[in-house]
Amino acid sequence: MTLSAAPRISYEVMEPRADTARIFNIQRYSxxxxxxxxTVVFFKGCPHRCPWCANPESLSPxxxxxxxxSKCLRCVRCRQDADECPSGAWENIGRDVTLEQLERDVLKDDIFFRASGGGVTLSGGEVLMQAEFATQFLQRLRQLGIRTAIETAxxxxxxxxxxxxxxxxEVLFDLKIMDAERAREVLNINQLRVLENFRQLLAAGIKVIPRLPxxxxxxxxxxxxxxxxxxxxxLAVQEIHLLPFHQYGEPKYHQLSKVWQMAGVTTPTEQDIAPLREKIEQAGYRVVMGG
Known part of the structure; x- marks a missing residue:
């Protein structure tokens, strides 16, 4: 598969105020x-360009x-305005929230967190693009006794x-392409920095779970x-999560007029994954499928 080099996008593309963040979805009962x-909060904006990303709506800040x-009523005069569309065919992806608004929203699920040992996970996009807000938000939740996690590269x-x-x-930490040159070219990821950050988090006593797409x-x-x-x-790691590729994100690319670079790529079967899973288990790790 031939791909063009990923565009260079930095975390400075978007740095909103510490008390305001831009999100695009809240997924409950995950x-x-x-x-x-x-309850998973999806933050908008990502500096990386993984060809397999299932959330293309997360890329732009x-x-x-x-x-x-499917929702279009074929209005005689369409204003192409999500705020005026009577059927919801036109929809805005992304909204700005304050700490207080987001806290109220996720606390609707508090009973499920406490009954199941669950909590709130921040995902994206890349939550590190809005790290200051995210840090304050999770600190508030922990003061309320709610378990917290992030998904990050x-x-x-x-x-x-x-x-x-x-x-x-816990930190759900993605390890993707290990070759540093290819990771930079394909994903716009500084893999050497990623690996050093992984080591340092463990050294700081933080629970880090590696995830392998x-x-x-x-x-x-x-x-x-x-x-x-x-x-x-x-390193002191006992558990690895495996995230098999899927095609669920393809319709979103069409809606956003983006090119789905993974069109025609087959979803791996259990037989495809089995040798790698066995290799990981033989190395002494507990494997969790799907995270």
Missing amino acids: LNDGQGIR KIETVRRE GDASFSRLLPLASACD LIPGFTLNDENVTQILAFLAP
């Missing part, structure tokens, strides 16, 4: 983003407008990452998994 029943054909200065990670009960043509191969296991070998 079982795959940390322990127990979770800007509020975007999309049109959903870990590619930022450690001074930005550490305060946010310290406000978490299993992507055909990129990470679903013995060489990449071998490199990940070699990196983890001297």
Whole structure:
């Protein structure tokens, strides 16, 4: 598969005020983003360009407008305005929230957190793009006794990452393409910094769970998994989450008039994954499918 180099996008593209963040979704009753029943808050904006990203609406830090054909009433005079559309065919993706607004919203699920040992997970996009807000938000939740987590690629200065990670009960940390040159070219990720941040979080006593996206043509191969296991070998890690590639995000690309670079790529089967899973388990790790 031939891909053009990823555009260089920095975390400075978007740095809103510490008391305001831009999100694009709140997903309730999730079982795959940390322990127990979770409410997942998706932050808008990402400096990376993973070809397999299932949330293309998360990439731009800007509020975007999309049109959903199935809801369109064919109005005689369409203003293409989400605020005026009578059927909801035109929809804004992204909204700005304050700490207080977001806290009220997630606390609607408090009973499920406490009954299941769950909590709140911040995802994206890349939550590190809005790290100051996210840190304050998680600190408020922990004061209320709610468990917290983030999902991140870990590619930022450690001074930005550490305060946010310290406000978490666990950090779900993606390890993608291990080859540093290819990670930079394909994903716009500084893999050397990612790995050093992973080490430093563990050294700081923070619970870090590595997650391995299993992507055909990129990470679903013995060489990449071998490199990940070699990196983890001297570290205090007991559990690894495997995230098999899927095609669920494809319709969103069409709605946003974006190109889905993974069109035609087959979702890996259990047989495809089995040799790598066995290799990881033989190395002494507990494997969780889907995180």
